[in-house]
Amino acid sequence: MQIVWTSTLHSYMPIFVSFLHPLQQSQFLFYCCLISLSSLHAGKALNRPILRFQSSSWVRTVSRTGKSRGPEEPRIGVFICHCGSNIADIVDVKEVVDFASKFPNVVFAVDERYVCSEPGQALIRENIRKHKLNRVIVASCSPRMHETTFRKALEAEGLNPFLLEITNLREQCSWVHMHEPRKATQKAKVLVASAIAKATLLEPLTPMKFSVTPAALVIGGGIAGIQASLDLANIGFKVHLVEKTPSIGGHMAQLDKTFPTLDCSACILTPKMVDVSRHPNITLWSYSEVESISGFIGNFKATIVEKARYINKSLCTGCGTCASKCPVKTIPNEFDLGLGTRSVAYIPFPQAVPLIYTIDKENCLYFTKGVCRVCEKTCPFKAVDFNQQDKKVEIEVGTIVIATGYDLFDANRKPEYGYKQYKNVLTNLEFERLISAAGPTGGQLVRPSDGRAPKKIAFVQCIGSRDILTNPYCSRVCCMASVKQAHQAKEKYPDAKVFVFYIDLRTFGKGYEEFLWRVQEEGVNLVRGKVAEIYRKPKDENLTVLFEDTLLGQTREMDFDMVILAAGLEPRVDAQQIQKALKLSMSPDSFFLEAHPKLRPVETHIAGVYLCGCAQGPKDIPDVVAQASAAASQASIPLIQGEVVSEPTIAYVDKELCCSCKICESVCVYDAIEADETDEEKRAKVNEALCVGCGSCAAACPARAITMYGFTKEQISKQLAALLTEPT
Amino acid sequence: MSAHDLTQKHKLLECIQCGMCTGVCPVSKKTNLNVRNYMREAAVYGELPRHPENELWSCTTCATCEARCPKEIKPYEFLIDIRGSDVEAGKIATTLRDALESVFKNGNPWGRIRSKRTEWTQDLAVKHYAKDMDFLYFVGCTPAYDPRAQEVAKSFVTCLEKAGISFGILGTEENCCGNEVYGMGEKGLFEHLAEANQKLFRKYDLKQLVTSCPHSYHTFKNRYETRNFEVNHHTQLLANLIDEERLAFQKKLGKKIIYHDPCFLGKQNNIYDEPRKIIESLPDVELLEFDRSRERSLCCEGGGGRMWIDIPGPRLAEARVQEAIDYGAQILAVACPFCLSTFEDAVKTAGVEDQIQIKDVAELLSQTL
Structure with a gap:
């Protein structure tokens, strides 16, 4: 493995983050407290890989402070953003500009309607040149929004991008003090003062580059994993596709027809499966599981167990x-x-x-x-x-795509429906197998109890979904799945009575509502009201369904001879294994959490790891395929670039002060700091590839031997002092 | 309480109008009560629903609506609050008013004087509870006064004595537990009873309480705020005694028994197995199951003050008794004095005395000892 050091500032490419890891929040009270007080970008370095990196021999510990334009006498420029009306309607920005101008090192201060806009950025650049600024403060929104934007502006003028300080006058000031403009202005001044205090001590920093193994690992061989693998392989990268069961295909292979076009699922899926098996770039590990993963973006190592x-x-x-x-x-x-x-x-x-x-x-x-x-x-x-025997194989990849899919909700958890108790109460997925020509009945839709054709079929929606006691979320696919199956039932038995019991029919996709109309025209009865109970009367084979037609406000009982439960989608039980191995975050619904719900929907908090399909949340096939292609595209970016750049805001150990107490080692959840066994005195050493700059070690170090680049003790102390000074 | 207050208190705006509460409501078979509509009127239009007596008072507070609700709303509690307003305004049936007055005056809703509370113990040597005893047997108003339910209390006492358990009762000191008072919406009186009872329990430094009434069990367990004693239902204690082999079976029953889960024991407190365990351990019995058992058990219409107000329409208890006969049961076993009473009535009104008997689990057990 090789490391490439950035020598020019132009090649700097920041990787920034959006969320603060909860673990760090709690562990890092001290730092986080300071950081949030001073509106620093606490989370910015946290997108770094956090895996155990086994060989650390290649990591050189050298000072990360860059050599570009050195820190002569600070000449600070302050840019106060109006953010349209977001800040300026509450905070008196002119007053803040006046306030800022009076500080000794501030040579220029100005307010601007949108500092993030093209003219705003031009304003920064122009004044860096004009006033020979060597520190820039932008008082605007959260650094999560525009830190990169402003860093690039500095860089364009040959200034080290880490000589930028952002203070947050929007989320942490104007928005939260909307009704107290006076106090908000005072607070804005304090925040700007603290940014100025820190800016005087800012030092240039240099990011580091790592090479990337040009291969990807795709975990899960359902339609999501298949699509992602094919896309990555077609771009030209080696793909390892790992599937737990003996065959790829996943749940889609179990379906008979797909909504709303009624394509035969197998007919559209199996060619893709064959493509996977034939693709020269894809190694298919079927009947295999990922046992462990280590490393970080560009340099992951995975152990696969082939059963x-x-x-x-x-x-x-x-x-x-x-x-x-x-x-x-x-x-x-x-x-x-x-x-x-x-x-x-x-x-x-x-x-x-x-x-x-x-x-x-x-x-x-x-x-x-x-x-x-x-x-x-x-x-x-x-x-x-x-x-x-089971065989263990170790592979090296640059990026990972998680496509582990879903488990069906266990309908037994809702005893009111008598699932498994009554043979003719089935789930949607069981219905698919029953009506599939390749299924156990050869496509005959018959009652499992006696093999006879059903005359009256009920579809019951939201089993386990939209329910606080089980899964509060909507499983998204069941409405259309049931409507499609109702159509299929009618197709097989035009005289059969078919009812769909729903709370809300969510037919949101392209062509879905039209499909619903079609099914209504075919004579399917739609009843608004969730079935409350299914039972059987003594000496009666029929299933009595108890419900309220909420549109009539009438409680009714109706007999059916087959009931299909639209069981919801749940995270895979064994997804936790992957979650632990990669330290991925989960959303409250226990599906894998994307880095940003809108803007980074297929990335995770761990750089180099991407999500697609139902592993991220319930979705139908069109959405799965689209997301899988998106994940493949994202996962190919580092592979195409061939190198990744890491944030320089990490920990540094002063060996003179380190007493080898190993407290830092015990608090680091990323295994990024440990006593150097090759060092005679066993001083702590930071693995720069693994350190995310959370600050745990620095806060815990009793000898104060650890410094966080970009958040040094001196910088924070000075910021704090400024925060505690009443503005004039 | 205004519609707005009710909406806030019961989180009515969170309702997704799925119709589970109404779909499963047992009394919808006999009245037009539609609690979902009631809740919607209050939440969306800010209007207190019009609530004819035979709708509002048909609710048995069986809590199946709560069990099914996917949003953890308690529709029956909302109805209890509406009842509360009517109680406060004095707009309730005289039978209900009399029951409440009797609770206040005599400590029981049956209109009986306090001194008669221990009448059932006449032929038994039941001691008054003392601090060194293991259990306080909280008899409850119905087993104390109702001649049929008294048999349950007597049987239970027999079982305890045979097992050598040290226990006592509170005699005439015992008060109504307040569960039905709560269900009738008279929460002021309920608080008063709860306080008085807690005070009494503290006086005796109570550690373990056992009751043969699921309604008392529920209210002690879940509605008394500062409870520092253990609550047991008699089926729990008896199942334990059987487990510990402290009861010797002498006689065979030779019966097919079907067990009916009381709402306040099953659905509301998840006690399903102990009563079945007792029945199964009885010599020479066959335990049958209703299709609608456990979480899906039907309500007998005994709760929520319904013992003191008659709502016209088909009786659910009659349907249940008929179902038991259809399953081939000779005995319909219960574990609740209200179930006992409603089913006994149903057997008589349906004229099926020769086909089925109603027995409490404790009675069945004591018969075999």
Whole structure:
């Protein structure tokens, strides 16, 4: 591995962040307190990788202070932004300008309607030149908004971008003191004074560059992972696609038809699956799991465990002899959700990719009782290998795409619907298997209890969704899924009575509302009211559905012979494993959290890790595919650039002061600081690739040996002193 | 309380109008009560809903609406508050008024004098509770006064004695627990009762209370604010005694028994297994299950003050008894004095005395000892 040091300021490219890691907030009371007081950009360095980086030999510890235009006598320029009316309507900006101008090192102060605009930036640049400014203060919005913008303005004038100080007069002043303009103006002055105090001590800093391994890891082989892998591979990068089950395809492979166009799901999915298997840039790790991940953007290492199939994948041709000869054929097929059966030697479904059989160890007669081995004897290609072991493989990648998908809500958690208690109460997904031509009934929509055609079918919406007790969110796909299935039921049995019970029918996508109309025209009854209970009367096979038609305000009971529950979508149970390995954030609904809900929808807080599909939240296939392509595009950026630049605002240890107490080591959640074992005195050493600049170690260090670049003790003390001085 | 106050207090604007509360409401079978409409009128239009007596007072406070609500709203509590306004304005049925007055005067809603509260113990050697005893048996008004429910109290006492449990009762000191008073909306009187009872319990330094009434159980457990004693339902204690093998079964029952979950024990307090465990351990019985059992159990119409106001229409208890017969049960087992009473009535009005018996779980147990 190689590091490239930035020598010119022009190649500087900041990676900035939007959120403060909650862990840091709590641990770093001291720093965060100061930081928020002085409207500093606490979170700015936190997008840095936070993984254990195993080999640190390549990290050089040198001073990160840059060599460009040195800190001579500070000449500060202060730019007070009106933010249209956001700040200027509350804060008397002219007064703040006057106030700022009186400070000894301030050589220029001005107010401007929008400092972030082109003319605003030109104003900064012009005055850097005109007044030979070597420190710039912008008093505007949060640094999360425009820090990069203003840093670039400094850079354009040959000034080190870290000689910029932003103080937040909007979120932390005018917006929160809307009704107290006088006090807001006073506070604005204090904030500006503190920024000036810090600016006098600012030092130039230089970011660092790392090379990038030109490959990506995609976790999850559903439609999201398939799309992301194909896109990345087509851009030209090596892709490792890891799928937990024996075949890629995910939930989409289980669906019969897709709404609203009624394309056959398998017909549009399987060509993509085949593309994956044939793509020269894609290595498909099926029946495999990611065991651990270490490293950081550009330089991740992942350990993949390829589970033993007990069938040699290079010999198996998918002929199926093992399955047909296998004497145990009554194992509930997971792919058919237990509605059908499979052999112990199996492929989940006929179009499985890769087309390699798997022996289910738990149910195999040889593994459980030491007898049989029929498959081994009959396999024409001698592919059966009972001695096969799980295999561990280590791969190196530059970026990671998480596409782990969803789990269906367990309808048993709502006992009022009698799921599993009544055979004819099924979930939406079970309905898909039942009506699929490749499903256990060969596409016959029949009642599981007696194999007869249903005459009256109810679809019940929002099972587990929009419910504080289970999942408060809307699962987004179920309305259309049920409406589509209602159509399919009508298509099979035009005389059947079909009812959809809903709270709100959310048909938001392209062509969805039109599809709903079509289904209404076909004679599907829509009832506004969530089903409250399903029960069976004594000596009666029918399912009695209890509900209120809320549009009539009438409580009714109605008998059905089949009920389909629109069970919601939930985060994968084992997604937590990935979450822990990568230290990703989760949103309150336990899906993976994107870096910004609107502007960075496929990135995570961990640089180099991207999200797509239902791992990020429930969504339908069009949205999944769009998001997967977006994630692939984002994940390809560092790979195309070939190098990543890191923030220089990290910790630095003064070896003269360090007493090797290792307290810093114990407080660092990023494993970024540790006693240097090669050093005779075992002084603490910062791993610059891992340090996010949170400040934990600096706050905890009893010897005060640790300095945070960009947030030194001197800078913060001086800021504090200014904050505590009454403005005049 | 104004519509605005009710909206704030019960978070009515959070309602998504899904219709689960109304869909599952057991009394919707007999009245036009539509609590969702009531809540919507109050929340959206700021108007107190018009509430005819046979709608408002049909609510049994069984709390199934709360159990189903996806937004954790308690529709029945909202109805109780509307009742409260009517109680305050004196606009309630005379039978309800009499019950409330009797609670205030005599400490029971049955219009009986305090000194008769221990009448049921005449042939038994039940001691008054003392500090060194393990359990206070809180009898409750219905088992204390109602001749049929008295049998339950007696049976329970028999079980306790056979197991060698040290227990006592509060005798004439015992007061109404206030659960039904709360359900009728008379929260002032409820607070008064709660305070008086807590004071009494503190006097005896109470540690463990057992009651054979799920309504008392619920109110002690969930509505008494500063409770520093353990509350047990008699089925919990009896199931424990069976577990510890402190009860020796002597006689066989030879019956098919179906168990009905009382709302205040099951849905409101998640006690489903203990009563079944007792029945299953009885010699020579077959435990049957209603399709609508446990979380889906039906209400017998005994709660929420309904013992003191008759709402015309089909009786849910009759349907339930018929269902029990359809399942082939010879005994419909209950664990609540109100269920006992409503089902006993239903058996008589439906004329099925020869087909089914109603028994409390404690009665069944004591019969086998």
